[in-house]
Amino acid sequence: MEHGAERHKQTLRRALLEVRRGLTPHDVREAAAALAGRALELPELAGARTVAAYVSVGGEPGTAALLDALRARGVRVLLPVLLPDNDLDWGVYAGPDSLVGVRHAGRMALLEPAGERLGPEAVTEADAVLLPGLAVDGRGTRLGRGGGSYDRVLARLERAGADPALVVLLYDTEVVADVPGEPHDRPVHAAVTPSGVRRFHDPGGR
Numbered sequence: 001m002e003h004g005a006e007r008h009k010q011t012l013r014r015a016l017l018e019v020r021r022g023l024t025p026h027d028v029r030e031a032a033a034a035l036a037g038r039a040l041e042l043p044e045l046a047g048a049r050t051v052a053a054y055v056s057v058g059g060e061p062g063t064a065a066l067l068d069a070l071r072a073r074g075v076r077v078l079l080p081v082l083l084p085d086n087d088l089d090w091g092v093y094a095g096p097d098s099l100v101g102v103r104h105a106g107r108m109a110l111l112e113p114a115g116e117r118l119g120p121e122a123v124t125e126a127d128a129v130l131l132p133g134l135a136v137d138g139r140g141t142r143l144g145r146g147g148g149s150y151d152r153v154l155a156r157l158e159r160a161g162a163d164p165a166l167v168v169l170l171y172d173t174e175v176v177a178d179v180p181g182e183p184h185d186r187p188v189h190a191a192v193t194p195s196g197v198r199r200f201h202d203p204g205g206r
Helices: 002-021 025-040 064-072 120-125 149-160
Strands: 050-052 076-082 088-092 099-102 110-113 128-131 165-169 190-193 196-199
Touching: 025 064, 025 165, 025 190, 064 076, 076 110, 076 120, 088 110, 088 120, 088 149, 120 149, 128 149
Parallel strands: 050 076, 050 128, 128 165, 165 190
Antiparallel strands: 076 088, 099 110, 190 196
């Protein structure tokens, strides 16, 4: 069963990435502006002191405007640093000039925060975690790219007893009927797309 679910995930990933590759720079810019506006209205971000986020690359829904708006609000924004084993360290976002391009083996260049590394556990201090993804379904099951970095982040939050708001940033077409889930998957609380916010049942009562 698990092999079938993994095959389904791979097929879904390929299809979704193909759609993203077809987006023009204008499409990406327009979506990024709308996405930032929607995300900034989230109550989960309104009271957040620390938000773990990420720098979008390629055709991903753009996060630059959102990062700057959060920082302007006085939010401490943590950004990931990819480690050799695919785990994530974290650093504080200090504006666009604080980002450096880093090329990791077999991956496109990522923009990562310069400056002090806070350690993988820093994410447990976040009031909200903005997650990259390729899709989400009606149960809040997120489809990632398959590298496992954010599976580790979510497991770390679980071990620490941390319960931040988990929010995935997507395009409108990426809210789908079904994402094959596995027992360890931790559902997200909300998905933000350029046209609105989709909320999911949270057993924790958020």
